[in-house]
Amino acid sequence: MKSTLMTAATGSAFLFAATLVQAQIHPTAEAQVLELSKQAIALRSVAGEGNQTPLVAELFKRALLDGGWPEDAIEIVPFKDTAYLIATWPGSDPSLGPIVVSAHMDVVEAKPEDWERDPFTPVIENGYLFGRGASDTKFEAALALSSMIELRRQGFTPTRSLVIAYSGDEETTMRTSEIIAERLRNARLVLNVDGSSGTLSEETGKPLFWTWEGAEKTYVDFQLEVTNPGGHSSAPGPENAIQQMSEALARIGAYRFKPEQNDITRDYFAKAAKLEPDPELSAAMQAFAANPADEEAIKVLRANKAMIGKIGTTCVPTMVEGGHAINALPQRVTANVNCRIFPGHTREDIMAELERVAGVPAVTFRDATGDQSIEAPPSPLDPLLLAAVTKAVGASWGKEVSIFPSQSSGASDSMWYRAVGVPSYGASASMSKHSDEFSHGLNERIALSNISPGVTYYLSVFRDLSSQ
Numbered sequence: 001m002k003s004t005l006m007t008a009a010t011g012s013a014f015l016f017a018a019t020l021v022q023a024q025i026h027p028t029a030e031a032q033v034l035e036l037s038k039q040a041i042a043l044r045s046v047a048g049e050g051n052q053t054p055l056v057a058e059l060f061k062r063a064l065l066d067g068g069w070p071e072d073a074i075e076i077v078p079f080k081d082t083a084y085l086i087a088t089w090p091g092s093d094p095s096l097g098p099i100v101v102s103a104h105m106d107v108v109e110a111k112p113e114d115w116e117r118d119p120f121t122p123v124i125e126n127g128y129l130f131g132r133g134a135s136d137t138k139f140e141a142a143l144a145l146s147s148m149i150e151l152r153r154q155g156f157t158p159t160r161s162l163v164i165a166y167s168g169d170e171e172t173t174m175r176t177s178e179i180i181a182e183r184l185r186n187a188r189l190v191l192n193v194d195g196s197s198g199t200l201s202e203e204t205g206k207p208l209f210w211t212w213e214g215a216e217k218t219y220v221d222f223q224l225e226v227t228n229p230g231g232h233s234s235a236p237g238p239e240n241a242i243q244q245m246s247e248a249l250a251r252i253g254a255y256r257f258k259p260e261q262n263d264i265t266r267d268y269f270a271k272a273a274k275l276e277p278d279p280e281l282s283a284a285m286q287a288f289a290a291n292p293a294d295e296e297a298i299k300v301l302r303a304n305k306a307m308i309g310k311i312g313t314t315c316v317p318t319m320v321e322g323g324h325a326i327n328a329l330p331q332r333v334t335a336n337v338n339c340r341i342f343p344g345h346t347r348e349d350i351m352a353e354l355e356r357v358a359g360v361p362a363v364t365f366r367d368a369t370g371d372q373s374i375e376a377p378p379s380p381l382d383p384l385l386l387a388a389v390t391k392a393v394g395a396s397w398g399k400e401v402s403i404f405p406s407q408s409s410g411a412s413d414s415m416w417y418r419a420v421g422v423p424s425y426g427a428s429a430s431m432s433k434h435s436d437e438f439s440h441g442l443n444e445r446i447a448l449s450n451i452s453p454g455v456t457y458y459l460s461v462f463r464d465l466s467s468q
Contacts, residue, residue: 026455029150033451034129036063036142038122041131045106047081047172054083056105056138060145060166061085067149077176082106082168084176086183089152091161091466097188098161099465101148102413102424103141104170104177104194107133108440115442128436128445135446136439137194140428141166143451144193147458154459158466160188167413170194174372174416181416189385190417190424191461195439196446198397198431201277205433207397208275211406212389213426215264215378217313217340219411220347222354223368224248230324230331239362241330242322248358249317249335255357256302257313260342261292264378264405265310271404281307306434309409315339315354336368340409343378373411376418379425381405384468389427392460396429396453427461429454 024030036059045053057076064074064087074087085105091098110119110132117123119132129139145164165184167177184190198210226241261269266289273285284300288311291297301307308314315337322333341350347367355365393401406426408414414424430450438444 025452026150026459028153029146029455030451032063032146032149033139033143033455034448036060036146037129037134037139038131040105040138040142041122041129041133042120044120045082045133045168046109047106047169049081051081051106053081053106053168054078057083057085057166057168060105060141060164061087063145063149064164068152077179079168079176079179082176084168084180085164085166086180087164089148089158089162091158093159094161096160097186098163098184099158099462100163100165100184100187100190100417100422101144101462102165102167102180102190102192102194102417103137103144104167104413105138105141106168106171107136107138108171110444117443119444124448127448129448130443130445132444134444135196135430135432135437136444139446139450140193140195140430140454143429143454144458147455148462150455151459151462156463158462159468160466162462162466163187170413172372174411174413177413177416178371178374181413181420181422184417185420185422187417187422189379189382189465190414190422191385191465192412192414192424192426193428194412194426195428196430196432196437197426197428198393198401200431200433202433202435203277207401207431209272209402209404210389210393210397210431211268211272211404212385213408213414214381214405215262215343216376216408216410216412216415217309217342218345218347218375218415219369219373220339220341220350221368222315222337222339222351223366224335224337224358225364225366226322226333226360226362228329228331228362231329233327233329236329241333241362244360244362245320245322245333245335248360248363249320249337251357251359252315252337252354253317255315255354257315257342257353259288259292259298259301259311260344261288261311262343262378262407264407267404268310268406271402275402309340310407313339313342313345313350314409315350343407346375374415374419376415378407379414379418379423382423382425384465385423385425385427388461388464391464392429392457395460396457397431429457 287297
């Protein structure tokens with residue numbers, strides 16, 4: 001007997017075909033991708049009261065059970081208000097480290113009154129699926145999971161075990177991310193499918209390039225604080241906590257860290273520059289790859305929000321709180337400065353640099369990140385991974401698509417695996433335009449044209465990675 005989920009998924013094939021107006025190569029899997037994505041988006045998997053992340057895990061578990069996974073091969077582990085999912089497809093050689101497929105089921109908060117469409121009501125318009133989690137990252141989680149089900153349906157037997165490991169709090173504390181990485185520290189490698197790996201042309205919509213992410217910057221939050229005795233606002237003294245904090249934040253906001261590069265980012269700029277349609281930006285990327293001290297190139301790259309985070313450490317004020325009454329001098333002001341630290345620098349060094357930049361002795365600094373982030377080394381260039389993704393991208397998007405490494409601005413579940421010695425690579429199937437990137441923002445969406453090539457990609461990469 002078919003389950004309700006699979007019946008709904010099969011029935012949605014006609015809607016899917018009409019939406020994309022293209023032939024389906026794997027109709028059952030492709031229909032399931034759309035149905036699972038819609039059902040997952042409809043679940044408000046946001047940290048706090050009413051968190052429905054455990055229901056997303058149950059949704060994926062039902063699909064896996066229907067796809068042939070036995071009950072004892074799937075774990076849903078509750079953790080505080082969330083949960084994580086680990087599902088294992090045992091390989092024929094248990095002595096080999098498994099291939100782990102990583103994603104997260106939680107999403108950032110979204111307020112319906114701010115959106116054009118309700119963020120937790122999936123909507124299909126003009127070839128896009130709208131909703132919170134469409135691009136980060138419920139769609140891709142459903143795409144990878146449905147593709148693995150399809151691979152099992154085809155009768156494939158992996159040599160290495162294939163493990164689906166979906167965390168439940170990647171967008172907040174990342175505690176389940178850390179737990180999963182520790183449990184799977186015997187893995188051969190991790191395929192992190194969080195977000196789009198490919199870039200489409202703004203003009204033609206055709207694939208420009210695809211990148212595998214082998215490193216990421218360290219996520220850090222610094223809390224700044226000023227305290228004063230306060231007093232009546234009619235008798236202001238020489239020091240005012242709000243003014244002091246304002247001076248410090250203005251200097252930090254205007255400060256730019258020294259641009260730098262490593263092997264991954266140098267290769268990225270050199271190769272991506274050849275595919276960049278904007279002549280000025282392309283020239284700047286090439287110049288920066290050749291010389292990271294090129295002032296003209298740095299000026300152009302810093303003016304581009306897609307590039308500024310790629311050329312060095314960034315720190316930006318994100319929150320301020322202060323004062324206790326409208327007619328009183330402020331006694332306490334706090335602020336948060338969020339940093340994405342280029343690999344090779346410690347958080348202590350960056351905090352010391354910010355203290356010098358602020359130049360206000362009354363402002364104290366402390367690392368407020370807690371256990372939500374960890375410094376992790378880049379993943380090595382892995383011939384197995386590179387061969388598998390090159391073949392998969394060629395099969396799904398065309399052999400002419402350029403492939404090269406990139407570095408993420410962080411933070412993702414990959415850092416927890418890298419910290420325990422497991423190579424982790426951001427390598428999802430999907431492609432998107434820069435103008436369609438709305439992760440964490442309003443009207444988040446993903447192009448449905450990713451579904452068919454996405455299934456082809458994952459079938460290829462799962463098959464190749466688990467066969468060696």
